Amino acid sequence: MTYSVSRDEASAPFFEAAAAGRLLIRRCPVCGTAYAPHTARCPDSNDALIWQTATGSGFLVSWAVGHSDPLDPVLASPDGNSYIFGLVELREGPWLQVPLVGVAPSHLRPGMELTVLFVRPGGEEAIPVFTPV
Amino acid sequence: MTSRSNSAGAIAPEVDSALSRVAIAGLGITETGKVYSRSAADFAAQAVRLAVDDAGLTLGDLDGLLFSNGASGGVDFRLARELGLRDLRLMSQVAVAGATAICQVQYAALAVAAGLATTVVCVHADAPLTGPGASSGDVYQNRWRSRGPVGFGALAFASGARSPNAGYALAARRHMERYGTTSEQLGAIAVGQRQWASRNPRAQFREPITLTDHQRSRWVVEPLHLLDCCMVSNGAVAVIVTAAERASSLRQPPVHLWGTAQSHPGYSMASGCDFGLVSGAADAGPRAMAMAGISPADVDVCELYDCYTYTAMLTLEDYGFCAKGEGGPFAASGALAPGGALPTNTGGGQLSGYYLWGMTPLAEAIIQARGQGGERQVDRHDVVVVSGNGGVLDHHATLVLSPLARS
Numbered sequence: 328m329t330y331s332v333s334r335d336e337a338s339a340p341f342f343e344a345a346a347a348g349r350l351l352i353r354r355c356p357v358c359g360t361a362y363a364p365h366t367a368r369c370p371d372s373n374d375a376l377i378w379q380t381a382t383g384s385g386f387l388v389s390w391a392v393g394h395s396d397p398l399d400p401v402l403a404s405p406d407g408n409s410y411i412f413g414l415v416e417l418r419e420g421p422w423l424q425v426p427l428v429g430v431a432p433s434h435l436r437p438g439m440e441l442t443v444l445f446v447r448p449g450g451e452e453a454i455p456v457f458t459p460v
Numbered sequence: 461m462t463s464r465s466n467s468a469g470a471i472a473p474e475v476d477s478a479l480s481r482v483a484i485a486g487l488g489i490t491e492t493g494k495v496y497s498r499s500a501a502d503f504a505a506q507a508v509r510l511a512v513d514d515a516g517l518t519l520g521d522l523d524g525l526l527f528s529n530g531a532s533g534g535v536d537f538r539l540a541r542e543l544g545l546r547d548l549r550l551m552s553q554v555a556v557a558g559a560t561a562i563c564q565v566q567y568a569a570l571a572v573a574a575g576l577a578t579t580v581v582c583v584h585a586d587a588p589l590t591g592p593g594a595s596s597g598d599v600y601q602n603r604w605r606s607r608g609p610v611g612f613g614a615l616a617f618a619s620g621a622r623s624p625n626a627g628y629a630l631a632a633r634r635h636m637e638r639y640g641t642t643s644e645q646l647g648a649i650a651v652g653q654r655q656w657a658s659r660n661p662r663a664q665f666r667e668p669i670t671l672t673d674h675q676r677s678r679w680v681v682e683p684l685h686l687l688d689c690c691m692v693s694n695g696a697v698a699v700i701v702t703a704a705e706r707a708s709s710l711r712q713p714p715v716h717l718w719g720t721a722q723s724h725p726g727y728s729m730a731s732g733c734d735f736g737l738v739s740g741a742a743d744a745g746p747r748a749m750a751m752a753g754i755s756p757a758d759v760d761v762c763e764l765y766d767c768y769t770y771t772a773m774l775t776l777e778d779y780g781f782c783a784k785g786e787g788g789p790f791a792a793s794g795a796l797a798p799g800g801a802l803p804t805n806t807g808g809g810q811l812s813g814y815y816l817w818g819m820t821p822l823a824e825a826i827i828q829a830r831g832q833g834g835e836r837q838v839d840r841h842d843v844v845v846v847s848g849n850g851g852v853l854d855h856h857a858t859l860v861l862s863p864l865a866r867s
Binding site: 330331332335361362389390393394398399402410411420424436437448452455 | 611612615616618620629679681682683684729736
């Protein structure tokens with residue numbers, strides 16, 4: 328079975344930007360706090376959040392390794408038999424849980440600097456993945 | 461974020477006093493494990509009947525029903541009709557995942573203390589295993605998969621979040637990197653609990669295991685080995701909450717409620733977040749123990765929610781049984797296993813006993829407090845601490861129980 332990601336109404340701007348190689352996050356226009364892309368309203372002020380292009384750089388908070396086939400070969404770790412996913416803290420503050428590519432599990436360290444790439448599982452919507460700088 | 465004053469958590473003295481006069485009077489546990497061809501509703505009804513019999517009550521004595529579901533769903537308000545319950549004064553579903561069972565007891569106790577009801581049964585049932593060959597992983601993976609790879613949820617799914625295992629693996633790895641916690645230390649929890657399970661006729665896994673077995677068991681999601689993870693079971697547990705004075709005249713020794721608290725931290729999952737390092741246990745545990753008038757040094761037995769070895773380890777730290785970051789060495793010291801200083805998960809827990817969410821630790825706590833643990837009974841059991849944990853460390857509840865009335 329081929330795996331692919333599809334957009335819905337709430338996520339359409341995010342995937343539209345991802346297709347163009349930009350990582351969108353949200354920001355509160357009132358307090359300025361940055362939030363992960365799925366957040367619609369500021370938890371503190373209840374204001375509607377605005378989209379903002381993130382720098383796409385961050386660092387590794389934690390990770391885990393799945394020892395089975397990834398959903399798509401583009402998400403496989405270098406050994407091909409596993410896939411890695413992690414919690415990445417964006418420079419702007421929010422965490423994203425994302426696939427980590429281009430790195431072996433034994434090389435991962437907390438605080439490791441990462442940058443975003445975009446891949447298209449199943450040839451469909453582009454999604455952000457992170458790789459060491 | 462605006463922070464609330466801690467004084468908001470202080471319980472009014474009259475409520476505290478009323479809660480201290482509430483007890484658990486009945487416990488019903490159905491057959492558990494790979495028991496097929498029965499619905500969750502069927503298990504639930506049987507557990508309630510067993511709990512009523514255990515207490516020396518009749519179904520007609522019940523005037524409150526708090527029910528909860530596991531992965532399969534299937535238990536609802538029709539349970540009252542199935543059981544022929546009449547003139548109930550309290551009924552609700554409680555649903556905060558693994559924290560549910562303690563929350564059920566907490567609400568039942570509040571209802572009894574407030575006079576809303578006199579005799580409340582709390583029941584949890586699950587029947588996700590449909591037949592031989594249905595794996596535990598499938599139960600939870602399929603439940604998540606049904607959401608489909610659409611929208612923002614698809615991003616986490618694509619990353620590997622295809623079951624709760626993923627979130628706990630991330631949490632455990634963070635703790636390991638921060639504090640040096642090792643897989644072998646977590647393995648000591650699995651090995652110790654299997655020793656307890658070997659003394660529990662009800663436990664699903666009773667064959668002894670070694671640390672080598674733990675290390676050689678397959679990765680579920682690294683850093684979690686198979687033997688770090690709980691099983692999935694069919695079955696049901698029910699407990700009956702009533703006034704302590706009344707419980708004293710019933711069939712079983714009363715198990716008194718000394719303290720209880722909930723905590724749902726709401727991780728920001730952003731800069732500064734302590735996900736993986738601290739859970740709601742650090743908030744609920746000390747408050748429940750303060751209500752009970754005890755400190756960790758007073759605790760005789762722990763029954764901790766152990767969806768993973770890591771969860772039990774983290775709860776030990778957060779409850780203050782050891783310093784933050786010392787949970788791994790503490791577990792590896794043998795303190796939790798039979799003969800150790802802090803007997804923990806004495807029925808084998810969810811790793812080796814059976815998995816009925818928060819009812820697994822709660823049921824074993826009642827058994828130990830009563831002194832009915834048979835071969836696995838702990839000598840000193842005056843203060844029993846129970847934990848519940850749900851989501852990926854999102855929900856926590858603590859209960860302090862005792863065979864003695866709170867002084």
